Amino acid sequence: MALPVAVAIPLLACCGVLLLRHRPIAREAASVACGLALAGMVLALWPVAGQGLRFELWTWLPGLSLEFALEPLGLMFASVAAVLWPVTTIYAAGYLRAAQEPALARFFAFFALTIASAMWIALSANLITLLIGYELMTLATWPLVAHHGDAKARRGSRIYVAVLLATSIGLLLPAIVVTWVLAGSTDFRPGGLLAGQAGTGVLTLLFPLYLFGIGKAALMPVHRWLPAAMVAPAPVSALLHAVAVVKAGVFTVLKVAVYVFGLDTLRDSGAAEPMTWVAAFTLIAAAIVAIRSDDLKRRLAYSTVSQLAYIVLATTLAHEVAVAGGALHMVTHAVGKITLFLCAGAVAVAAGRTRVSELDGLGRAMPWTFAAFLTATVSIIGLPPTGGTWSKWLMLLGSAEAGQVVPMLVLLVGSLLAVAYLMPIAVRAFLRPPAGPPAHGDAPLVMTGPLVLTAIGCVALFFGADVVLAPLAATLELP
Template sequence: MMPLLLAVAVTLPLLACGAVLLLRRRPAAREAASVAAGVALAATMLSLWPAAGQDVRLTLWSWLPGLSLEFALEPLGLLFATVAAVLWPVTTVFAAGYLRASETPHQTRFFAFFALAIVAAMWIALSANLVTLFIGYEIMTVATWPLVAHGGDTAARRGARIYAAILLTSSIGLMLPAVVWTWVLAGDTTFRPGGLLGGTAGTGVLTVLFALYLFGIGKAALMPVHRWLPAAMVAPAPVSALLHAVAVVKAGVFAVLKVTVYVFGIDTLTETGAAAPMSWVAAFTVVAAAVIAIRSDNLKRRLAYSTVGQLAYIVLGATLARDIAVAGGVFHLVTHAAGKITLFLCAGAIAVTARRTRVSELDGLGRAMPWTFAAFLTAALSIIGLPPLGGTWSKWLLLMGAVEAGQFAMMAVLLAGSLLALAYLMPIPARAFLLPPADPPAHGEARFSLSGPPVLTALGCVALFFGAEAVLAPLAGILEVP
């Protein structure tokens, strides 16, 4: 039964893509099919939670020993797949309202490729080995490129070219050689608790190999392999939400965590110190991205660089090579997904309803759009790491990991990152609620299809504060979670 559910999880979004194409002349039915598929996928993933500790596998193809196309259920993948599945229908509802309100053309194409992106997310989340992960990773890039280019104008085409060029170059030029090198060293690519590479090479080789993975997984957006992310902000707001919360960047940091835990192994990284040099790259990314965000007046650009910095928190947790830090990185993947999708949905609602895209244009807008900006404020506080919101616990676990590793410089970076997040996020709701509007607003709150989804995901930020223990429970089998 459980292998069948794995197959359902990967194929259900593909069936949704087919349904969208068949219903292209019936917009309401097309969107309903997408939402229904999302709800069904979320139910499927939640039904797999009781089997989190079991060895559930589905092999589709086997080439050579250690090289196969295979899916498996394990705690990290279960969490990522559940996040993507739960957020898919929420984003679809928002996308339907956004595309209609903005009269965006080619809406069927949009929903079809959106579903394909979820196929790739499920593929990556449930991959049993590096080969399967790499194939899903490339599918994700190809499936999301048309979404980035959806606007069809010069800016959209240029942004899509940068997006595809950086992600394909980094994955083929760096990640693929790392996968091959791993197979040569270990004779296997199958993910294994405790890692594959223990005792196979010295510190120097493992350090270079770890760097190849982290820079090769360009979707994690470590500097300097990050320019694709702000370039992709030319896409419609629902695509930005997909990129930042549901699929793309989360696939990147998920891959980093999976490689850390199941390929290198936390004990091996701790003993060799192979991850230490990359911790400084992650630390630099945390601070530099936040400084750029503070200086950005364009709202989506500010949020994009916020994502670059917050993803670096997760990578930093992996490089600290302590169970508690990795657990913090995993939980930050979840809390950041809930928070950042809220922020981008709010940005989309503001752009469509108020026609405002710059932070400097938001004065007094909270009085006309109180629900939208209340959701924004809630998500911003979660990303900063203040209680009672989910980001509190992920930031706390990361700090404790830095203390346990004796990395007090990294602890200072984590604290500075939160202070900088306060500086680039809080002026937005502050201006909206506290400053008088430059002109009397000619509109009210965004329509429910635009304001309802971010309010729902903002409530998710609150729920994650009180439900953190339940979210982290599946990790007990692979990490020592407090």
């Protein structure tokens, strides 16, 4: 029963928020309490990650059912969403009040609904169950992107939902249907559902259909929804980039590679090789756009596109160590990127600045905020003592062991480009003289506390990466 309860807790929070919509303190306290309960419950599942827990909701036809199952990749994604949900909720309460945002009850209700869809995706036992959760997440986040209600927000939300629905219905759904026809099932299976079920030509056509169909992974050219969604408030940006949406994308890529195709099948057939180059191009091109962007949220958005491409690139190498690095990067990037977006929101509220060129000297006025920003920057780049060190090391090691020299160089160049688009922000904030009127200090504690906590998480992952990867070791047969 633990698996459906993990989906039910955020649904309960959604109902509670609506019932308490006229009592803001009780409403947000209920949301945080549900978040803490979910985090505790999901973390308690780690000791049983390899025991094959399952829960069947409904069987339509043989090979088509709604079913939940617990496995290591899903537990990693569920843990990211569950742990970061209460942290983001606390921050959002402070941010939305400080920014005098409207319709807070609606915001927190859809926020909880998004987490419910993330739990659904993480615990899906097959492609059909996953697709339903995937589409529910798109619909749940649509009102959040359009939260401001002005013309810019409406336009951004239309692009957001159009790209994600077009890719999932036009590409992902047909890929799932083809898989069902070939294998007679949509269940996730160790070793790959399609292993021995299709020839090289079919696999080479089917794999790109999946990867472009998973629009939430933001591969170019289906990435446009991500920068368009930056019209949303900062807590929504954090939700999109760290807690749920893009992580649902790369998680689905990992699940498809490991449990639908199988790493041995991908490696032996070479079916993933064309997508290696698409991911490599996305990684470099998005980083270059980030460097050229003065708007802080836009720079962070393209940073996300580039960092997601790391995970996709590692997955397409079909090497166990590289895939483990990609899975770990799903976690380390989540904690690092949520810190960066929370810092961006704090700067906007406390200092009214949204452009990189306006941040000169601000680190002295907002030391906690920019210390957290610097910590997350180091993690995204992949330097010690932060968790990003290990995820990038494993991806590099896996590419080297696979004999993939060019992808390895792309990964290295990507980290150098990350230095170029993130480190100047901290340099400006701490080392340049102030630009414009001085800020009054850090944002309120309700906003500063969560971003400091997630920055500490970046460092904690440096020392706890082995714990995060332990359940996955048996699945990928890591040495």
